Amino acid sequence: MALILLLALACGVAVGNVYFPQVVSPSVAADLDVAPEVAAQVVTATQFGYAAGIVLLVPLGDRIPHRRLIVSLLVLTGLGLLAAGSAPTLGPLLAAGVFVGVTTVVAPIIGPMAAGLVSEDRRGMISGMLLSGALGGMLLSRALGGTLAQWLGWRAPYLVAAALVLIVALFLLRALPTTTPPSAQRYPALLAEPLRLLRTEPELRRSCLYQATVFAGFSAVWTGVTLLLTGPAYGLGASAVGVLALVNAATMLCTPIAGRQVDRRGPDTVNLVCLIAVIASSPVLAIGGLGGTLGLAGLACGSLLLDIAMQSGMVANQVRIYGLRPEARSRLSTAYMACAYVGGAAGSWLGTGAYGQAGWPGVCALVALLATLALACHLMAVYGRRLRLVDILVNEGDSRGRP
Structure with a gap:
């Protein structure tokens, strides 16, 4: 259990590197003398880098011993964070952000590894x-x-994150067990395998679509809410965004509950509830545009509902894909996480554009639109499966009734 807790900590430290740039971009804009919309490109750069790292590096979890791979990636991430924290202009910061995103992909490597340890x-x-x-x-x-x-400037989060990553790498170097890779495929074959799985596994494609659209809305909200809270409607500092994020810590308690519901009712039922909840979060979030106490309450409740729905949906989707091909979990994870984070990066970009064109209401409408698209596809898939099941039962009944 101690090892699992350490692995959970490693996942948190690594994933955090993708998200803290969302709240430091206003400080970057002020210090580097660029527009807030331009500084928000740091968020997009890091998330696109993360998606690239999933595609290029996560398949190696089926090829390279986990201890060597995970520790190496954490060390590289620490070096990238140090480079970002010392970047003199926006250009080097964007480049370092991409590098950090590429290398901080240990969470989708740890997940399949842990599944094989228990x-x-x-x-x-x-x-x-x-x-x-x-x-x-x-x-x-x-x-x-x-x-x-x-309090300390935008460079401080990068430097603190670098120290945390390197400390975790040291602990994992001593704690991780020796594992035998399940695949001997060459690197080009490993890279091609997730595409083949996407082509041949319709359930994987469904999971990817659901998570990409919901995560796009999630990223749009957290990119836009930073601009909203630090803009004229509220006039708050970057720490206000962090406090709002802390409200959603309750979501951590929901993932085990969601897992039990998936076991009892199946991934489709949980996905349906989650997509409806994402749509419902949009009008609640829209109240945030009113400002004041009522607006803050709307942002807190709406973001909490959105967080719970997204994370519970992720549990359902992961249960679905890990049951498809147990011998190829890293490659399934590559396909799934790549689609999810391409959606997240696109959501940050779309959210910035929506906020620039239509303000906060535009961001909320974008969330509802993306979730409605996923919900329509989900209902079509479930309805189509039920029709096929009815046809099978009818055909079996006809064949049994024949002389």
Whole structure:
């Protein structure tokens, strides 16, 4: 259990590197004398780098011993964070952000590894703990990053994150067990395998679509809410975004519950509830545009509902894909996480554009539109499966009734 807790901590520290730039971009804009919309490109750069790292590096989890791979990536991430924290202009900061995003992909490597370390009847519990750790890193990185940026400048979050990553790497170097890679495929074949799985596994494609659209809305909200809270409607500092993120810490308690519901009712039922909840979060979030106490309450309740729905949906999707091909979990994870984070990076970009064109209401409308698209596809898939099942039952009945 101690090892699982350490792995959950590693997931949180690594994932946090993707999210704390969302709350430090206003400080970057002020210090480097660029527009807030331009400074927000740091968020997009890091998330696009993360998506690239998933595609290029996560498949190696099936090829390279986990201890060597995970520790090496953490060390490289620490060096990238140090480079970002000392960047003199926006250009080097963007480049360092991409590098950090590429290398901080240990969470989707740890997940498949942990699934192979425990018995099948404990995989749901372990997956829930790792996801809770990643979620904790996501939330705490915003809170601590915003506070550090406001009091010590935008460079401080990068330097603190670098120290944390390197410390975790040292602990994992001593704690991780020796594992035997399940694949001997060459690197080009490993890179091609997730594409083949996307082509041949319709359930994987469904999971990817659901998570990409919901995560796009999630990223749009957190990119836009930074501009909203630090803009004229509220006039707050970057730490206010971090405090808002802390409200959503309750989501960490929901992932084990969601896992149990997936076991009892299946991934489709949980996905349906989650997509409806994302749509419902949009009008609640829109109240945030009113400002004042009522607006803050709307942002807190709406973002909490959105967080719970997204994370619970992720549990359902992961349960679905890990049951498809147990011998190819890293490659399944590559396909799934790449689609999710391309959606997240696109959501940050779309959210910035929506905020620039239509303000906060435009961001909320974007969330509802993306979730409605996913919901329509989900209903079509479930309805189509039921029709096929009815046809099979009717055909079997006809064949049995024949003389």
